[in-house]
Amino acid sequence: MDKLLKTIKKLNINADQYEICGKEIAKLKYWKFEDENKKGKLILMTSINPTAAGEGKTTTAISLADGLNYIGKKAILALREPSLGPVFGSKGTATGGGQSIVEPMERINLHFTGDLHAITSANNLISATIDNELYWGNKLNINCEKIIWKRCMDLNDRSLREVEINIKKNLKRKESFTITAASNIMTTLCLSKNLNDFKQRLENSIVAYDNDNNPIFMEQLKITGAVLALLLYAIRPNLVLTKYNSPALIHLGPFANIATGTNSIISTSLGLKLSEYTIVESGFGSDLGFEKFMNLINYQNDLVPDCVVMVITLRALKLHDDFNNSFKHLEAHLKHVTLYNLNLVVAINFIEGDSVEDLKKLQEWLGANNYEWEMNNGYNLGPKGSEELAKKVIKACDTEQNFKPLITPTDSIIEKINKVVKNFYYLNEFIIEDECLEKIKVLEKSEYKDYPICMVKDHSNIDGNITKDKNYVLKIKNVEVNSGAKFILVYTNNIFSMPGLSKDANYKNIYLLDYKIVGLK
Missing domain, CATH: 3.30.1510.10 (Domain 2, N(10)-formyltetrahydrofolate synthetase)
Structure with missing residues (x-):
C-alpha cells in the first residue's frame, strides 16, 4: 500500500478524492477533479490485425508509460478492464506481460473491483x-x-x-x-x-x-x-500501478469488434488532468478500435490524439505480408492513421526469437517510406527497453498536426458506412440487405440520424472476409440504435455479440497450486 499511497501523493490526489480497495487498488472520485482545467497530451495505441494471442498493445502501452516516467516525464495509463470471456477464452489476460505488467494481475483479471459484475x-x-x-x-x-x-x-x-x-x-x-x-x-x-x-x-x-x-x-x-444505485461505484475509475510504479487507470472494457473498444471517457479525461501524457489503448487492429476512436469517441468528445502508436510484430506481419516484396497489410493500417493527418510512431514489439534479417527488412521499409519507428523491448528489459520509444513519442506529441476528420455531421447513415468501408476496409462496394435498408430509411427520418456509427466486424482481417471468398462483398445485415450511448450499431456479415469458446480455450490452463492461481497468462 505504501507504493500506491506514494503515487497518489505524487499525482496530487487529496485524501477526499479516493477510496482504498485493498492494498494495491484505489477508487477515484472523478467528480472532485471536474474543476481541474489542466490537459496533458493524449497518446493512442493501435495495431495491425492481431494474432489469436494479440500483438502486445497493452504490453507496449504499459512499457511506454514506464519508459516515459523513467526519463522524468509524468505519464499515466488509461486502460480497459479485462473481460472474463477472453481470460478463459483464447486471448488470456489483459494486464501486459514480462516486465511490462500492471498489478495485481490475478485480481485485475478475475473480478477486480466488481465493475463488470x-x-x-x-x-x-x-x-x-x-x-x-x-x-x-x-x-x-x-x-x-x-x-x-x-x-x-x-x-x-x-x-x-x-x-x-x-x-x-x-x-x-x-x-x-x-x-x-x-x-x-x-x-x-x-x-x-x-x-x-x-x-x-x-x-x-x-x-x-x-x-x-x-x-x-x-x-x-x-x-x-x-x-x-447498482453502478454507483462502478462509475469510479480504478487506480493501480505497473510493476515499475507507473499509475494506471483501469476502467470498463467494451470490445472493439462489437462495441467501442476503448476505456471510459471518465478515466481518459481524468488521466489528462493528472498527467503530462495519458496513454489509451484501442482494441484489436486499427480497422476497429482506432476507427471507432476517431469516428465515434472523438466525434462525441473532441479527443484528438497528439500521437498514435502503431504496434506491430513480425509474428503478425508474417500472417499477411511478404517480407521479400511488400508490406501491403502494414501499409493499409498505417494509412488509417495518416488519413487524419495525425502524428504517428511505429513500435516494433520485440519477441524473443525474432529474425534479425526480417527486422532489418522491416526497418528499411519503414525508413524508406518515411515512417517514424522504434524498437520496443519493454517485455524483457522493463522501462529501459522502452526509453527510446518514449523519446520518439514525446517528439511526435510536440509536432504540430493538422487534424482532418473523416465523418461530418452532414453525412447520411449510408454515407458514414461508405466512408468507413472505403477508407478502412478498402472495399469499393457493399450490400445492404433489404430489411436493413428499410430500417436505415426510418432512422434517416428520426432524431437519431446524426448519430455516429459503430461497425460490428470480424477482427482477424481488414475487410471481414473470414472465408477468403474470391467474389467477396461485405454485407450490412442489421442496424440498431443505442440511444443511451448515442450511436448506431451496424452489423456486418455474421458477427455475433456473444463469442464462443475455442477448442483449446485458456480455461484448461488455469488452476490453483498452494492457494496461488497458476496459468493465468
Missing part, C-alpha cells in the same frame, strides 16, 4: 423489469418481438445467442444474450461524462417498441434509480 447485474435487472411488465398486464403495450434490450453475461457462451424464455403460461418470447463487454450498459457508461450525463443517457435508452411501433424508453420502466 455490477454492469451485468444492472443490465439484466432492466431485462427482468421488461419481462415483469409483460407478466403484470403489459400496460406499456410492449411488442414481444421488438424488445431490443438484451441480457448479458461476462463469459463466452455461444449457447446463449438464442434462447426462449417463459414469461408466464401461454406467454413466451425469444431472447439473445450479449457478452457484458458489448452490452448497452457498458457502452453507455463508457461514453458518459459523469453521473448526471449517465442518468440522462439511461432514461433516453430505447429498450423496446410497442405494438404501434413507438419506442419505449427506460424512463418508462421507472428503473433508472435502481440502475444508478
Whole structure:
C-alpha cells in the first residue's frame, strides 16, 4: 500500500478524492477533479490485425508509460478492464506481460473491483423489469418481438445467442444474450461524462417498441434509480500501478469488434488532468478500435490524439505480408492513421526469437517510406527497453498536426458506412440487405440520424472476409440504435455479440497450486 499511497501523493490526489480497495487498488472520485482545467497530451495505441494471442498493445502501452516516467516525464495509463470471456477464452489476460505488467494481475483479471459484475447485474435487472411488465398486464403495450434490450453475461457462451424464455403460461418470447463487454450498459457508461450525463443517457435508452411501433424508453420502466444505485461505484475509475510504479487507470472494457473498444471517457479525461501524457489503448487492429476512436469517441468528445502508436510484430506481419516484396497489410493500417493527418510512431514489439534479417527488412521499409519507428523491448528489459520509444513519442506529441476528420455531421447513415468501408476496409462496394435498408430509411427520418456509427466486424482481417471468398462483398445485415450511448450499431456479415469458446480455450490452463492461481497468462 505504501507504493500506491506514494503515487497518489505524487499525482496530487487529496485524501477526499479516493477510496482504498485493498492494498494495491484505489477508487477515484472523478467528480472532485471536474474543476481541474489542466490537459496533458493524449497518446493512442493501435495495431495491425492481431494474432489469436494479440500483438502486445497493452504490453507496449504499459512499457511506454514506464519508459516515459523513467526519463522524468509524468505519464499515466488509461486502460480497459479485462473481460472474463477472453481470460478463459483464447486471448488470456489483459494486464501486459514480462516486465511490462500492471498489478495485481490475478485480481485485475478475475473480478477486480466488481465493475463488470455490477454492469451485468444492472443490465439484466432492466431485462427482468421488461419481462415483469409483460407478466403484470403489459400496460406499456410492449411488442414481444421488438424488445431490443438484451441480457448479458461476462463469459463466452455461444449457447446463449438464442434462447426462449417463459414469461408466464401461454406467454413466451425469444431472447439473445450479449457478452457484458458489448452490452448497452457498458457502452453507455463508457461514453458518459459523469453521473448526471449517465442518468440522462439511461432514461433516453430505447429498450423496446410497442405494438404501434413507438419506442419505449427506460424512463418508462421507472428503473433508472435502481440502475444508478447498482453502478454507483462502478462509475469510479480504478487506480493501480505497473510493476515499475507507473499509475494506471483501469476502467470498463467494451470490445472493439462489437462495441467501442476503448476505456471510459471518465478515466481518459481524468488521466489528462493528472498527467503530462495519458496513454489509451484501442482494441484489436486499427480497422476497429482506432476507427471507432476517431469516428465515434472523438466525434462525441473532441479527443484528438497528439500521437498514435502503431504496434506491430513480425509474428503478425508474417500472417499477411511478404517480407521479400511488400508490406501491403502494414501499409493499409498505417494509412488509417495518416488519413487524419495525425502524428504517428511505429513500435516494433520485440519477441524473443525474432529474425534479425526480417527486422532489418522491416526497418528499411519503414525508413524508406518515411515512417517514424522504434524498437520496443519493454517485455524483457522493463522501462529501459522502452526509453527510446518514449523519446520518439514525446517528439511526435510536440509536432504540430493538422487534424482532418473523416465523418461530418452532414453525412447520411449510408454515407458514414461508405466512408468507413472505403477508407478502412478498402472495399469499393457493399450490400445492404433489404430489411436493413428499410430500417436505415426510418432512422434517416428520426432524431437519431446524426448519430455516429459503430461497425460490428470480424477482427482477424481488414475487410471481414473470414472465408477468403474470391467474389467477396461485405454485407450490412442489421442496424440498431443505442440511444443511451448515442450511436448506431451496424452489423456486418455474421458477427455475433456473444463469442464462443475455442477448442483449446485458456480455461484448461488455469488452476490453483498452494492457494496461488497458476496459468493465468
